[in-house]
Amino acid sequence: MDITVIGEGSADAAPDVMRLHAGVEVRGRSAAEAFAGARAAAARLAEALRGAGVAAHDLRTTELSLGPEYQAYPKVSAYRAAQGVEAVVRDLARADHVIDTVAGVGEEARLNGIVFEVSDPDAVLATARQEAFRQAAVKAAQYAGLAGRPLGRVVSITEERHGPPVPMARTMAAEAHDTVSPGRQAIGVTVQVGYAFGD
Structure with a gap:
């Protein structure tokens, strides 16, 4: 006989990468004119x-x-x-400058949004896993006690990572000249842990 419990854990970190979605749009009297204009504007944007x-x-x-x-x-x-175009900005201190650069390309320029990411979430996930496993162990010990049985060894572990990172409120104030803030992102996991009852 065994017992299966679920534990949840999460940890947050400051994003260190910004993905900027931008582009150009041109209208013309002919298809060739519009296409040539867009290609020229896109070249200026990339430069x-x-x-x-x-x-x-x-x-x-x-x-x-x-x-x-x-x-x-x-x-x-x-x-x-x-x-x-998608531009990956790896120095967030330059995020505002990059955005302003797009706007400065001309009337053809379009800004379509930004996404912040944690480039290396492994350390954050490790912390979330520890919390999830600790929570599962506490639950299992409680249920074993309620059943009047000693808790035995772990017999199974299944992990489910939560969906895309969820933006959280930034804990440190942005610099006065910054208008774009990466905030913080929470990364979480859910673990299902099976324990055997001890003898």
């Missing part, structure tokens, strides 16, 4: 991001589109071309 300190290998194209816009179907009023 500006590299100039702002983003490494070339941290730039990734995420969208490339071209299509008509209708005034009243099937009458085409213009053509729209867009190209998107």
Whole structure:
């Protein structure tokens, strides 16, 4: 006979990477004009991001589109071309500067959002696992006591990592010139631990 309990643990850390989703959008009278304009604007954007300190290998194209816009179907009023880019910013002290750089590219520029990440979550996960396992052990000991049985060895462990990191309130104030704050992120795990009853 054995007993199975569930423990939950979480730990938080300050993100150290920002993923910036940006791009360019151009409208033209012809498909060729719109596409050429978007490609030229995208080249300017990539050059500006590299100039702002983003490494070339941290730039990734995420969208490339071209299509008509209708005034009243099937009458085409213009053509729209867009190209998107994801920029990985590894120095968060430069986050605001990189964002401002995108805005400075011109009227074609688009800012589509940012995501903060913990680049190496292993240490945070280790702390969360310790808390989850400790909680499971406390529950198992209590149930064994209620059943009047000694708690034996662990016979099974199953782990489930929680979903995407959840942003938390930042614990330290941002610098006065910063307008973008990474806050903190919680990473959690749930463990299901099976124990045998002792003799």
